[in-house]
Amino acid sequence: MREVNRRQFLAYMGIGAAVGLVQSCGGGQGPIGMMMGGGGGGGTTTPGDPFQDPPLAQLTRNGNIVETSLSPMRAQATINGQSVTMMLYNGSYPAPTIRVRSGDILRVNFTNDLPANADITGTNVIGYDMSVTNLHTHGWHVSPSGNADNIFLHFNPGDSLTFEYDLSKQWGGMMGFYHPHNHGTVGEQFWRGLAGGALIVEDDTSELQNYEEHIMIITDISVSNGLPTEWTRMDYMRILGDTVMVNGQVNPVLNIQPGQVQRWRILNACVYRYLRVSLQNHTMYLVGTDDNLLDSPVQVNEILITPGERVDILVKADQTPGTYTFEDLNSNTPLVTVEYSGAQTNDSIPTTITSDIANWVAQLRQMDTSNLRQVTMTLNFVRGQGAINRQVFGQNTYILESPVGTYEVWTIVNQTGMDHPFHQHVDGAVILNINGGDPAYAQLYSTINGLKDTINVPPMGSVTMLVPVLDYTGDTVFHCHILGHEDIGMMGIWRRV
Ligand SMILES: [Cu+2]
Structure with a gap:
């Protein structure tokens, strides 16, 4: 993207600070919220239609081989009674929910059915072709390479591939989600409707099964x-x-x-x-x-x-x-x-609740981390672009090389005045400490036995996490999950060797 000048950059920073203020005063209702055009969905306080879950993806199962199809396309949805032309998986809004099990092999027949140069595609303001897409399975512990959770693939209109996700190392009892991850168009494609649930269900014996x-x-x-x-x-x-x-x-x-x-x-x-x-x-x-x-x-x-x-x-x-x-x-x-x-x-x-993973996380919380490799990453804006360690993705990308089969301690330092939810692919992390931001959030996630693949790094604050680099080798990424920030460069490559 073209660099913005210093005045625009400062304007961005000012917006960030104002948003914090709006949110902390429960805002969107006051003069600041109105001025910013922010806040809640005005005029939506009347109860609406009966609640509906997203539709289930149509799966064909043969033993542990499960097959489905996903095609992003231009399609209509009705939002608040108004017809809107969106980008939708299989034309469905919301997108179909994929429900599979630990040990399954999921094959997704994927075709990019987005039209080139249409009203919803064309080139976006940061110079990327909106008709190019791909597929990411957020939260799944699967290979980041080949035809699995490989976000370095690009699909032009008409391109297709059968993705294959081997879920033999993915436990049950989590909800991931799928969405495009083509750098430069992620945020806007997500905004236009491309996101769906991807659940790994737990065992039938779970205490939570019958609710x-x-x-x-x-x-x-x-x-x-x-x-x-x-x-x-x-x-x-x-x-x-x-x-x-x-x-x-x-x-x-x-x-x-x-x-x-x-x-x-x-x-x-x-x-x-x-x-x-x-x-x-x-x-x-x-x-x-x-x-x-x-x-x-x-x-x-x-x-x-x-x-x-x-x-x-x-x-x-x-x-x-x-x-x-x-x-x-x-x-x-x-x-x-x-x-x-x-x-x-x-x-x-x-x-x-029966959870082998929670028990494992409890053990990880007892681990002596002092001898582990310590990694510090900073989140920055550099001349209006997003950056990690002041390096902008795609220009001078920050690359972290981690050997698999090890544990590392990462400290993510937010050097900006905005919040950034930090997300790493492939492996969830144990949150050890959160410095700054909402005290209840910090207390919760630095004590419970839950792995996090996305964690908020408060403005001028930091998060320290124990990262199990379990097994899969290959290049993947970590980035800010305000996807616009990712598109302007707040992303780095995680090289698992
Ligand atoms: Cu961010």
């Missing part, structure tokens, strides 16, 4: 002339959609029986929006993080979910029957209206 389960993929969007808005240079730094949705619905109504426990698997698939979710008058029980089930539920009244993060929670309808709002406290935006209805029941929250 009514819902997937909540939270996105935001702004529409102009029947299209998701085209990004300006500024949008790469910061973009809040004016409509916030769960599974493509604005404030849908979800029924829960009095006394029932439901399991909600939530993904923040907004490009930039930080969600602080809470269910009015109810306690939530965190049972899983990005990459695994915990060993026991953790009670939370609210939880910060930054872009790319997932939470697996249980909620129990144990209050006076009525209607309660599941909302984003940062912007006072209702996400789902939860309505008690039906027969009284009395489900219980489990006291323990």
Whole structure:
């Protein structure tokens, strides 16, 4: 991208600071929020249609070989009653959910059906061809090479490939997600609708198997002339959609029986929006993080979910029957209206959860890390571009070489005034310490036995994590999961040797 001048750069920084202010005062409603055009989905406070889970991907199973098809294409969706031309996998909005098991081999017949030089493609403002795409399985512990989770592949319109993901080393009990990862177009393709759930289900014997389960993929969007808005240079730094949705619905109504426990698997698939979710008058029980089930539920009244993060929670309808709002406290935006209805029941929250991975993480937390390799990475803006260790991806890319079969301690230092959710592919990490930002978030993730592939690095703060570099060799990446930041260069190569 063309470099911006110093005045524009400072303007970006100022925006970052103002956003922090808006969010910390629960804003979007006040004069700052209005001035910034930010905040919540205005006018969406009326409860909408019945809640719908995303459709399931059509899978063909033959033993442990599972096959499906995914094709990004130009297609229409209805958002808030308005027809919008989007980029959608198989024309479906929201995208189909893939549910597979540990030990499966998943084959995805992928074809880029995006049109070249159409209203939703063409060249974006930072100079990349929007019709070029690829596929990433965020959170999956699979090979980053060949025809697996290889984000260095590029698909022009009409190109196809059968991806193959060997899930023999991927445990159950996590929700990953799939989306494009073609550098320079990731953020805008995501914004235009290309993101879907990719679950690895746990064993049938799990304590969590029998709860009514819902997937909540939270996105935001702004529409102009029947299209998701085209990004300006500024949008790469910061973009809040004016409509916030769960599974493509604005404030849908979800029924829960009095006394029932439901399991909600939530993904923040907004490009930039930080969600602080809470269910009015109810306690939530965190049972899983990005990459695994915990060993026991953790009670939370609210939880910060930054872009790319997932939470697996249980909620129990144990209050006076009525209607309660599941909302984003940062912007006072209702996400789902939860309505008690039906027969009284009395489900219980489990006291323990069977999770080999949580047990392993507990052991890792006891590890003496002083003799491990220590790596420091800084997150920066350099002349309006994103950078890691002041190196811009694609120009003078920062490369970290890590031997597989080892453990490393990474400290990610945020040298900017904005939050950055840091994401590394292939292996989740044990968060040892978070310096700065929301104290509850820092306390939670630096103590629970959950692996994180995405973790917020607070403004001028840092995160220290223990990274198991388990097995797969090959080049992959780590980057900021504000995908606009990644597109302007806040990404590095992780060379696993
Ligand atoms: Cu960032």
